[in-house]
Amino acid sequence: MSGSIILRSCARFSVPFTIPTKRRVLCSAVLQRYMSSKIPAMSYPNKENTSTPEQLGLDGWKITMKSSVQEEDVSTVSSNKDEDPLAAIRELVEMWRLLGKEVPEHISEEELKTAMECVSKSSKKKYLKYLYIKEKKKKAKQIKKEMKAATREKAVKEQLLETAKEDKQQNFLFLRLWDRNMDIAMGWKGAQAMQFGQPLVFDMDYDNYMKPKELQNTVSQLLESEGWNRRDVDPFHLYFCNLKTDGAYHKELVKRYGEKWDKLLLTATEKSHVDLFPKDSIIYLTADSPKVMTTFKHDKIYIVGSFVDKTMQTGTSLAKAKRLKLATECLPLDKYLQWDTGTKNLTLDQMIRILLCLKNTGSWEEALKFVPRRKHTGYMEISQHSQEFVNRLKNSKTFNSFPKGSLHTQKRWRK
Amino acid sequence: MMTFCFAGIRNFSKLWKSNPYLGLSPGHSYLSLFFKDCYGVGNQQKWFSLKAVSAQNTKAGNLLIAKARYFRKGDEGSNKQVSSDSHLFAAGAAKKRSQMNPHKEDHALPPVRNTIQLPTKPLNSQEWDKLKEDFKGKTNFESWIILQMAHSHSSIDVAKSLLSWVAAKNNGIVGYDLLVRYLYLCIFHKQTSEVIDVYEIMKARYKRLEPEGYTLLIQGLIHSDRWKEALLLLEDIKKVMVPSRRNYNDCIEGALLHQDVNLAWSLYQELLDYDLIPTLKTLKTFFDFGKNIKDDQYSNKLLDILLYLRDNHLYPEESFAHSIKTWFESVPGEQWKGQFTTVKKSGHCLGCGKTIESNHLSPEEYEFLKGKIMRDVIDGGDQYKKTTPQELERFQNFVKCCPPFDIVIDGLNVAKTFPKARESQVLLNVVSQLAKQNLQLLVLGRKHMLTQHSKWRKDEMKKVQQQASCFFADNISEDDPFLLYATLHSGNHCRFITKDLMRDHKACLRDAKTQRLFFKWQQGHQLAITRRFEGSKLTFQHIPSYDTVVQTTGDSWHIPYDEDMVERYSYEVPTKWLCLHRKT
Numbered sequence: 001m002s003g004s005i006i007l008r009s010c011a012r013f014s015v016p017f018t019i020p021t022k023r024r025v026l027c028s029a030v031l032q033r034y035m036s037s038k039i040p041a042m043s044y045p046n047k048e049n050t051s052t053p054e055q056l057g058l059d060g061w062k063i064t065m066k067s068s069v070q071e072e073d074v075s076t077v078s079s080n081k082d083e084d085p086l087a088a089i090r091e092l093v094e095m096w097r098l099l100g101k102e103v104p105e106h107i108s109e110e111e112l113k114t115a116m117e118c119v120s121k122s123s124k125k126k127y128l129k130y131l132y133i134k135e136k137k138k139k140a141k142q143i144k145k146e147m148k149a150a151t152r153e154k155a156v157k158e159q160l161l162e163t164a165k166e167d168k169q170q171n172f173l174f175l176r177l178w179d180r181n182m183d184i185a186m187g188w189k190g191a192q193a194m195q196f197g198q199p200l201v202f203d204m205d206y207d208n209y210m211k212p213k214e215l216q217n218t219v220s221q222l223l224e225s226e227g228w229n230r231r232d233v234d235p236f237h238l239y240f241c242n243l244k245t246d247g248a249y250h251k252e253l254v255k256r257y258g259e260k261w262d263k264l265l266l267t268a269t270e271k272s273h274v275d276l277f278p279k280d281s282i283i284y285l286t287a288d289s290p291k292v293m294t295t296f297k298h299d300k301i302y303i304v305g306s307f308v309d310k311t312m313q314t315g316t317s318l319a320k321a322k323r324l325k326l327a328t329e330c331l332p333l334d335k336y337l338q339w340d341t342g343t344k345n346l347t348l349d350q351m352i353r354i355l356l357c358l359k360n361t362g363s364w365e366e367a368l369k370f371v372p373r374r375k376h377t378g379y380m381e382i383s384q385h386s387q388e389f390v391n392r393l394k395n396s397k398t399f400n401s402f403p404k405g406s407l408h409t410q411k412r413w414r415k
Numbered sequence: 416m417m418t419f420c421f422a423g424i425r426n427f428s429k430l431w432k433s434n435p436y437l438g439l440s441p442g443h444s445y446l447s448l449f450f451k452d453c454y455g456v457g458n459q460q461k462w463f464s465l466k467a468v469s470a471q472n473t474k475a476g477n478l479l480i481a482k483a484r485y486f487r488k489g490d491e492g493s494n495k496q497v498s499s500d501s502h503l504f505a506a507g508a509a510k511k512r513s514q515m516n517p518h519k520e521d522h523a524l525p526p527v528r529n530t531i532q533l534p535t536k537p538l539n540s541q542e543w544d545k546l547k548e549d550f551k552g553k554t555n556f557e558s559w560i561i562l563q564m565a566h567s568h569s570s571i572d573v574a575k576s577l578l579s580w581v582a583a584k585n586n587g588i589v590g591y592d593l594l595v596r597y598l599y600l601c602i603f604h605k606q607t608s609e610v611i612d613v614y615e616i617m618k619a620r621y622k623r624l625e626p627e628g629y630t631l632l633i634q635g636l637i638h639s640d641r642w643k644e645a646l647l648l649l650e651d652i653k654k655v656m657v658p659s660r661r662n663y664n665d666c667i668e669g670a671l672l673h674q675d676v677n678l679a680w681s682l683y684q685e686l687l688d689y690d691l692i693p694t695l696k697t698l699k700t701f702f703d704f705g706k707n708i709k710d711d712q713y714s715n716k717l718l719d720i721l722l723y724l725r726d727n728h729l730y731p732e733e734s735f736a737h738s739i740k741t742w743f744e745s746v747p748g749e750q751w752k753g754q755f756t757t758v759k760k761s762g763h764c765l766g767c768g769k770t771i772e773s774n775h776l777s778p779e780e781y782e783f784l785k786g787k788i789m790r791d792v793i794d795g796g797d798q799y800k801k802t803t804p805q806e807l808e809r810f811q812n813f814v815k816c817c818p819p820f821d822i823v824i825d826g827l828n829v830a831k832t833f834p835k836a837r838e839s840q841v842l843l844n845v846v847s848q849l850a851k852q853n854l855q856l857l858v859l860g861r862k863h864m865l866t867q868h869s870k871w872r873k874d875e876m877k878k879v880q881q882q883a884s885c886f887f888a889d890n891i892s893e894d895d896p897f898l899l900y901a902t903l904h905s906g907n908h909c910r911f912i913t914k915d916l917m918r919d920h921k922a923c924l925r926d927a928k929t930q931r932l933f934f935k936w937q938q939g940h941q942l943a944i945t946r947r948f949e950g951s952k953l954t955f956q957h958i959p960s961y962d963t964v965v966q967t968t969g970d971s972w973h974i975p976y977d978e979d980m981v982e983r984y985s986y987e988v989p990t991k992w993l994c995l996h997r998k999t
Contacts (some may be wrong), residue, residue, distance in 0.1 A: 061579045064587025065616045088623065088654045095625035098591035100558060121626070121656050290891050318891070319799035 089116050093128060104131040186230050190265030197237035199301045200229075200355065201273045202348070203284075204249050205242035206307035209316060212248075214308040219252045221348035222306055226266065228349055232356045238266035241273040241303075249306075274324055277301045284321035285351070287344045288314060289328035292335065296358035304351050336364050337376040346371065502957045503916075503943050504934075505990050506983035533563055537576035540583060557581055561596040571609060574600050591621065595628050602635045610635030614644075626652060626659070633662055637669025645669055646678075657689055664697040671704045679704075680716060692727070695735055702738040706745045714746065721972070725965040728931050736976035736993045743972070743995050750998040758992055762961035764973060766994035771961035771973060774939040775907060776932065784932050785903045792923045793896040802892040810886060810897055817857070817884055819905040822849060822942070824883070825898050825913035826860035832914065832944055839864070839875040845912070845944070846879050848953045856883035857901055859894050895920055902940060910958075912942045916986060934986070935962060963988035971996040 089112055096103045107115075111131060118124040202222065207215065222240075229235045243250055254261045273282060284303045285293075303326075305317040321328045331354065333344055346354070350370050357367035365379060501508050531550055538546070547556045557577070564574055574597050578589050594613060601609040614632055617624060624632070629648050636645040649666055652658045663686040670679035679701070686693055698720050705717055721739075724731065731739060740753035756766035763770055776784065798804050829845050830838035842858070849856055858879060865887060867873050879885065886901075888894050895915065902911045917937060924930050943956040963975050972995040977983055 059575065059579075059612075061575075061582030061587065061589055062612055062616060064582060065589060066619060085654065091623040092625055092655045095591065095621065095623065095628070099595060099625060099627065100592050101625075121659075124656065315800045316797075319797050322799045322803060322891075 085116060086112050096128070101125075101128075102132045103128040104135045106135065107131065187265065189233075189235060190230060193235040193237045194265055194267075197235060198298060198359070199239055199277065200236035200352070201239040201241050201277075201282075201301060201303040202306045203242055203273060203303050203317075203320070204240055204244075204306050205272075205320070206305060206316070207244075207248045209313060210308060211310075214310055215248055215252060218306050218308045218348070219249070219256055221308070222253070223256055224349040225352040226264070228353050228356065230265075232360075234356075234360060236352075236356070236359075239273070239276070240266065240268040240306075241271060241276065243268050244270060273301070273303055274326075279324075279326065282326050284317065284326045284328045285330065286317040286321060286328055287330050287346075288318040289321075289330040291327070291329050292332045293329040294332070296355070296362060298359070302355060304348060306348060308347075309345065331368075332364065333368070333371065333376075336368050336380055337371060338378050338380060340375060340377045342372070342375040501990065502938075502959050503941060504938050504959075504987050506977065506987045507981045507990075508987060509984040510982050531560070531563075533560075533567055533569060534573050535569075537572045538580070539576070540580050543577065543580040557590070558592055561593050565596045565599050565603075568603055569600065571597070571600050571604055571606055591628075595631065598628070598631045598635065602631055605638070607635065607639045611639055611641065614641075623651060623654075626656065630659070630662055630665075633665045633669075637665055637672060642669040642673055657691070660686060660691045660694050660697070663691070664694050664700075667697055668700050671700055676704075676708070676713065687723075692729075695729070695732055698724075699731070699735040699738050702735070702742045705742045709747060717742065721965055721967070721974070724974075727927075728964060730965075730989050731974065731976045731993075733976060733979045736974065739974060740993055740995065751995055752998055753993060753995045756992050756994050757990060758961060760957060760959070762959070764992065764994050766992075767971065767996050769968070769971060769973075769996075772964070772966050773960060774935055774962035776936055780932055781903070781907065781936075784929065784936060785900070787924055787929050788896070788899050788903060788933075791925055791929075792920050793900060795923060801896055802888065806889055806892060810888075810900075813886055814901055814904050818855060820857040820884070820901065820909055821854040821905075823857045823859065823898055823902045823905070823909060823911040824849075825894065825911065825915065826858045826864060826885075827894065828913040828915055829944065830864075837872070837875075838870045839872045839879070843875045843879050845953060846883050850882040857905075858883045858885045859898050859901065860885065860887050861890050861892070861894060862887045863890050903936075910940050910942050912944065912955075914943050917941075918986060938962075938988070970999075 086109070090107070093103050093107060093112075093115070097105065104111075115124055115127055118127050202225075206218075210218065226238065229238060240253075243253075257264065269276070281299065282301050282303060283293075283297075284305075286305065305320070307317060309316070318328060330344070331346075333339060350372070353370040354367045357370065358364070361367070368379075501511075531546065534542075534546070546560075550556045550559070552559055561574065561577060564577070578593060578597060581593060582589050594617065598610065598613045601613065610632070614636065617628065617632070629652050633645040633648050636642055636648070645666055649658055649662055652662060663682055667679045667682050667686075670676075670682060683693065683697070683701075686697075701717060701720060705713060723729075736755070740755075743749075743751040743753055754766045756764060758764055758771050762773065793801060793807065795801065798807060802810075824842075824845065826842055830842040833841055846856060846858060864871050865873075865876060886897065888897060895913075895917065898911055898913065899917070899920065902909050921930050921933055921937075924933055938959060940958075942958065945954050945956045965974050966972070972993075974993040974995070975989040976991055976993055977989050978991055981989075983989060
């Protein structure tokens with residue numbers, strides 16, 4: 001449907017690149033006539049570089065550019081009338097593409113409308129660039145898919161030949177049903193977690209702080225978190241609290257999960273986390289918290305705000321926790337990592353992986369491996385060093401023979 | 416040497432953690448001494464932390480030493496204080512402050528260039544072909560080379576030869592991007608006839624262009640006889656988006672160039688209706704053109720422009736100020752006299768001796784600002800973000816029952832002014848010096864200041880509380896909004912002490928008008944400590960008592976302007992003035 005529209009309105013602009021053969025002959029004929037009449041040097045390039053700049057015929061291209069135009073006018077007249085703003089935007093996008101700007105090649109009616117509604121020029125450009133990147137990725141994926149299909153076909157052919165050669169019966173213990181078995185096993189584990197697992201709450205009360213784009217990102221992260229949780233040895237019992245039925249969140253989640261939504265092994269509820277759990281066992285995790293998390297407690301209920309904040313609304317989740325008088329904690333990122341760039345707000349899936357790891361091993365070094373590597377330059381070597389240092393102090397017999405002054409400085413260091 | 420190292424570093428534990436042998440490394444102590452005599456006491460910390468990052472990297476260390484040497488050579492003069500006559504918001508003050516604490520600058524490597532020599536004279540086809548063979552790059556050769564030519568402003572003959580080569584290769588067709596770049600070159604070299612040629616081609620070939628093409632065409636056409644067509648192009652832009660202020664500038668310039676004054680003014684009105692801020696160049700054009708026009712209506716419009724500058728706190732550039740001066744002096748029968756001056760601290764113009772407008776807010780403005788600060792900065796839709804409702808109530812009761820204050824002190828900011836001294840001691844010093852002058856003081860802080868700590872001693876805090884009223888907010892609350900409100904609540908005479916420029920709080924205010932009001936109030940009420948060393952007497956940065964804004968008394972105009980050589984930050988105001996008055 002949209003394809004035909006594109007074709008129609010693009011026809012004009014593709015002219016420079018795909019000239020019908022008839023006209024191409026004409027153009028070159030005009031050019032040649034012009035060239036040969038004025039500067040023989042150009043039409044016979046084999047001759048020596050005798051031509052001076054004046055003889056180069058610097059204005060020749062203008063004539064052909066103009067002359068090829070007259071014939072086109074016929075086609076322009078018909079489309080000249082429509083003052084449809086959508087068409088204007090479409091043409092704008094097309095011209096931007098000719099200029100080498102990052103805009104999509106094909107654009108649907110709906111996307112055009114969105115582009116038109118963008119208030120400023122920069123927001124238009126931003127949106128078009130987003131579409132451009134999306135289109136590029138899609139194309140690359142398509143090509144990859146085709147290549148894979150081709151190689152698979154080839155492999156199948158070869159295999160057929162091989163199997164034809166040696167058609168031998170083999171003994172196997174299992175039928176090949178791994179994926180399904182995995183799913184079932186994870187289902188069992190999930191059911192177990194529903195009964196006995198430690199709760200982990202995602203607070204969904206942020207839908208009015210987010211733009212549609214951020215909300216989509218949040219839902220993607222939620223999906224990924226749920227996936228990580230499902231695959232773990234000892235999953236959390238996930239709660240989606242404050243999830244309003246038919247709210248923006250709910251709609252998006254149902255859209256993404258499809259039929260599976262009703263079969264997910266987690267608790268989705270409209271109730272708030274303070275209604276479900278005793279207040280004093282709740283810990284709200286937020287990067288703005290003044291209190292640093294030291295250990296993972298197995299009897300507490302951790303809450304993660306499902307909130308992607310691209311507009312710097314600092315302190316939103318802390319304000320929420322303050323309002324409900326809940327304890328807050330933040331990850332000890334500064335204590336263990338040499339932070340370099342980026343915010344300390346981690347994505348939801350990184351959070352759940354860190355929490356899962358802490359739950360299973362209790363080691364911060366292990367857990368903080370899930371912090372993106374680009375954000376920090378390395379681990380603080382404190383625990384190791386101080387451990388060694390203390391050990392050495394304990395073991396060494398010279399412990400008591402340290403001069404007083406140096407002991408004093410040690411103390412100050414430890415602080 | 417070693418003792419110095421230990422004393423100088425506050426976050427020593429951290430340093431030690433990242434590199435346990437840092438303190439012992441001879442290279443490091445060398446560096447620390449080096450920086451000490453280089454920058455005085457205030458800045459060691461910065462260099463230490465820098466050093467800590469690259470401690471294990473000897474190469475980086477050497478670089479640092481080299482850099483320090485460089486700074487020592489280059490910055491000997493600028494190492495002194497911000498001169499005392501410039502206030503906190505004077506143009507260039509931030510720049511000077513930043514020079515006092517030099518930061519490590521990231522030297523980005525220049526991007527790797529394609530090493531093709533741009534042709535200086537027109538080439539023929541074979542030569543272009545050959546050049547194309549030499550080119551190794553991802554993009555297509557033609558677009559790349561024309562972009563380079565546009566960058567280096569090659570002559571249009573060279574560009575033409577490129578286009579004809581492309582056309583010959585391509586059945587006489589030249590791509591849109593090449594045409595646009597060529598157009599740019601034509602405009603740069605002011606080749607109006609070429610511009611018109613390209614315009615004809617574009618008009619014939621494409622139904623609509625995009626903004627870049629339109630902008631260039633408008634820019635080129637206004638100098639020709641066909642300048643009216645530029646207005647049609649402007650209409651074309653409007654169909655897809657709001658034209659830029661530069662488009663309007665070009666059209667207005669074209670109209671004035673061809674003596675169509677009414678059109679120019681209606682375009683100007685249109686520009687304002689779109690809520691665009693006109694470029695200063697546009698306004699200057701009106702003034703420049705006004706010299707030759709003796710027309711009351713036109714003069715009144717120019718005066719309207721000056722009032723527009725006033726309302727929007729815009730400041731003309733130096734050349735624009737000259738234009739204004741020339742125009743005023745050319746008005747027949749009025750005998751204006753203009754001079755470039757400065758304004759004395761007392762708020763008197765050095766040129767004519769008149770008093771510049773005071774920066775006191777009118778009572779209505781004051782109430783308005785107070786309400787806005789309460790609503791947008793402290794409350795901001797969610798009281799829990801910056802404070803809690805309980806705390807807010809506690810604070811409001813506190814402010815209500817206390818007598819109006821003379822000075823409100825940001826305790827934490829003041830205490831951290833001198834990193835070497837104990838924080839409670841600094842605060843006590845400041846408070847007791849001010850208390851001696853019989854001023855009603857309010858110290859704002861956080862609760863953690865009251866707990867015994869190596870930096871906060873209880874006895875000193877007790878003394879502070881004896882000499883001043885204190886309000887301590889929760890540790891996770893913000894204290895700045897309280898500071899602003901307490902100052903505003905106490906009345907116009909009340910000042911506040913902090914070095915914080917309060918830009919984040921200014922940003923909380925919704926509209927530009929309130930922000931300007933806030934800034935005006937802030938300029939007149941903020942005290943910042945300038946004293947460099949702890950122990951000497953307390954001195955504050957000078958507070959201007961006048962408002963830096965375009966102003967008139969009917970028979971005089973005072974117009975602050977930006978000097979060409981001074982870099983002014985957005986939150987600073989110019990220091991130079993154009994003083995105009997009538998001879999009587």
